[in-house]
Amino acid sequence: MASFAVSGILAYNHTNQALDELWKSHFHAVARAATAKAEGEIRKIHQVIDGFSSLLAIKQLALSDLHQVSDHMLVQATKLDPGMSIGYGTTDGTGSLHVRHTMDGLVRIHRSGSTTERVYSKDLEFISETPLAADLQAAFNSSDYRQQPWFRHAQETDGIAWARPYRLLTGALGISASLQARQQSGTPPSGTFHVDLPVDELAVWLSQLMTGNTGRVFILDEDGAVVIEPAGPESEIQGIRTLLKSALSTESVRDKEIKPGTTQDASVDDGGSIYRIGYSPFQVSADERWAIAVIAPESDFLKLANSHLLIVLITATTAVLISIVIASVFARRVSRPLQEISEDLETIADLRISKRQSPDSFILEISNVGQAVDRMKAGLRSFERYVPAGVVRRLVASGKAAEFGADRRELSIFVSDIEGFTSIAETMEDDRLVDWLRVYLDHITGVVEDCSGTVDKFMGDGVLAFFNAPEAVPDHVARACRAALACQAMPRHSQPDAMPVPVTRIGLGLGHVLVGNMGSTTRFGYTVIGDMVNLTSRLEALNKVYGTRIMATAEFRDAAGPGLEWRTLDRVAVAGRRGGVTVCELLGETGGTDPDTMAARDRYETALTQYHAREFEPAAAAFSALAADRPSDIAATLMAERAGVLALDPPGEDWNRVYVFEHK
CATH class of the missing domain: 3.30.70.1230 (Nucleotide cyclase, GGDEF domain)
Structure with a gap:
């Protein structure tokens, strides 16, 4: 009986230890994924704000000229993801601008007081001026933008201010980063720039990183206030939010000495139910940092160990020998699925996400953990779409943090x-x-x-x-x-x-x-x-x-090696670049390009040789004949026109055979 009891206790301790390690590995993987996702979104905002700061620093932006400000805002808006927007409002309340990068890929700009908005393509080509939707007219024109959170928070600091979740002018729930704009250092601010990020999509993504059976992932500020919470029923999220606030009220959990990228473990007692909490901070800006907080009932991970011991004690009264066998088999059936899940989590930490499903188990808690890991892996696969996987894997393999620099x-x-x-x-x-x-x-x-x-x-x-x-x-x-x-x-x-x-x-x-x-x-x-x-x-x-x-370029063609067919097109100087460059067309692979195309290539290059030798009349005739035989060959038609013009008005002796393009 004593030996059976010892076996039961050892099995209990082994299972308890394995599950505790499972929680830590699980939290580490979730925190890494959530941190990378949040930093990716914040990076886009910083790039835009840094762009405005740089223009002001080099005196390339006049804040008094809203037309010039709007031009720069249009350029910055093309760097944002669809759904995001940027804005600017003068300090005296006389005018504001709002630029949206909409889901259709277009850029729309509105100026306060107007009932229309100007619409541009992604290349900033003007498309049309259209009436502003009624709900947007009310939001943009009916209130003082200086009462908006993005404007008020910016007045409290000289750096970047972050407004916590509120209803943006577009109606979506989101957060804003804003910065007071001064024409030069030491002068009063002329206005405030802001970048808006809707959080609905990020909230859904956080909900997919559910930990355990009922655990959740939150993004908090350094005071423990919720910045972004996972999507889900309010009744369910509210309870978890309250527990999280209680646990993070102690300074030990939100210790300023915790370095970004590291983790802190804590727990909170909710009427006898213990919740495990993981806390991992990351830098938002030089003056502010946020954190990933993961909270889950301890029962999701450790209840199994208690159940295991209870089964051992109950069955011990039946038969010592049979109970020893049962305990041994049971321990293996418990630990084997957990070991497989733990190994899977170790590979996830290196961003090697397997397609293998977590093992089934007859124990509900292990089955729930396995299903949660599968959901987390699905969310991580979504994360891989935002960052080149090869770059991230190489960084993880090095064991070093990402560092600024290039070669x-x-x-x-x-x-x-x-x-x-x-x-x-x-x-x-x-x-x-x-x-x-x-x-x-x-x-x-x-x-x-x-x-x-x-x-x-x-x-x-x-x-x-x-x-x-x-x-x-x-x-x-x-x-x-x-x-x-x-x-x-x-x-x-x-x-x-x-x-x-x-x-x-x-x-x-x-x-x-x-x-x-x-x-x-x-x-x-x-x-x-x-x-x-x-x-x-x-x-x-x-x-x-x-x-x-x-x-x-011709240099590219020469370096490509054999096995490819090319056509030399022209020698050009592109807009914004000095000096000419020979350009070529890649036709196909050797043996796979049709004979007519190859014959036309030879005729074109023969005419081009005449053109470069200043034999403009023969070149024009050859290009024209080729264009007549192949009407779809726009290059032949173009060169025939150029050769014809030069035949009538030959260039000087300093002609370098380069055609200069003045526009992009």
């Missing part, structure tokens, strides 16, 4: 856009447009990643990607070519019924650029900048001029 590396740059996207968007309903664009971007992203590329960012319908970072790719130029060709081959059946198949224009460039974590000191993202990025973007736009689909 110079030779990359292949890839820029794409949809031909005629603005016209297409105007003909579609919002839901259908979003679905259509999702399918298209899924295709582009899949092709780039299959070719070992990294998608930097989506710019509406546009995509910026690069090859050879963060991991080295020896044949990155050839891979970028294959990706560009595969993007052109989007199958018609991949689009929803009755949807147009998008035509993709792509620019390709090769050069040494800066790549790494860039942005502000506390908020940055893994991205790329450099002259070649700008040039590649210009090449993508030049496709429209020459009627081509894929355009690259």
Whole structure:
């Protein structure tokens, strides 16, 4: 009997310890995911506010000129996610501006006192001026914006002020970051900028990170007040909110010495029911930090151990030998599923999220824990869509925190856009447009990643990607070519019924650029900048001029190696860049390009050689003949016109064969 009791106690302690470790591993994984998600949203806000601060610092923004302010706000609005907005209000209450990046991808700006709003495309091309909806007219024009939380909170500090959840002017529940704007240091503020972030989507995402059976995840400020809470029934959330406030009322839990990224464990007694609480702070700005708080009933994790001991004690009176066997088998059946779940959580901590379902168990509590882990994994998969997975995994594997900095590396740059996207968007309903664009971007992203590329960012319908970072790719130029060709081959059946198949224009460039974590000191993202990025973007736009689909520099063509067919198009100088560059069109792979296209390529390049040799009349005749045979060859038509003009009015001896584009 004594040996059985000892076995029972050992089994109890083993299960209790395993479940306690399970809670800690579970909280660590949830806190990491929630922190990364929150920091990602806050980073976007800081980038916009830092942009305004920089303009004021270098005296490039006159706050007295609301037209100039509105122009800069339009540019900053394109950096926001759809649903977010920015605004500006003068200190004396004489005028305000409000710019929304709406879910249809358009940018809308309203000035106080007006009953209309101006609508722009994502490229900031003016579309129309439309009447403001009745509910928005009332919100924008009927009250003094200086009574809004974003304005009042900004008056209390010289830094960035955060307004806790309130109803935004659009009617959505959200938070705001605001900053007083001074024309120069030491002068009274002329006005206040603010950025609004609706929190509904983030609240739903937090609810998917449910811990245990009834646990929840909150985002708090440093005083323990709720900033963002998970979506759910108010009656349920209210009770958990009260418990959380009680637990965090002690200074030990919200200790200022707790470093961001670390965790603090606590518990609170609610009428005999013990709740476990995990608290992990993170920096919002230099002067303020928030925290991820995870709260769950201890019974969700530890009740099993008590039940196990009770079963052992009851069955001990029946038969010692049988009870020992039962206890041993039972302990294994309890610990094995927990061990599998714990191992799964360890891989989740490295952002290696398996598709394996948690093991089934005949014990309700273990089954509930497994189901909660599966729900959390689903939420983490959503998080991976916001950050390049390869970048995050490399950072996690290093065991170091993300640091600001970049290095110079030779990359292949890839820029794409949809031909005629603005016209297409105007003909579609919002839901259908979003679905259509999702399918298209899924295709582009899949092709780039299959070719070992990294998608930097989506710019509406546009995509910026690069090859050879963060991991080295020896044949990155050839891979970028294959990706560009595969993007052109989007199958018609991949689009929803009755949807147009998008035509993709792509620019390709090769050069040494800066790549790494860039942005502000506390908020940055893994991205790329450099002259070649700008040039590649210009090449993508030049496709429209020459009627081509894929355009690259001659240096890129030469580095791509054999197996590809190209056509030399022209020698150009793009807007904003000195010096000429030879541009080429990627036609296809060797052996896979039709003979007519190859013959037309040879005729075009022969005419181009005559053109560069100042033989303008023969060149014009050759280009014209090619254009007549192939009316769809816009480049041949364009060059025929240029050669004809130069034949009538030849250039001077200093002609360098470069055609200069004055506009982007």
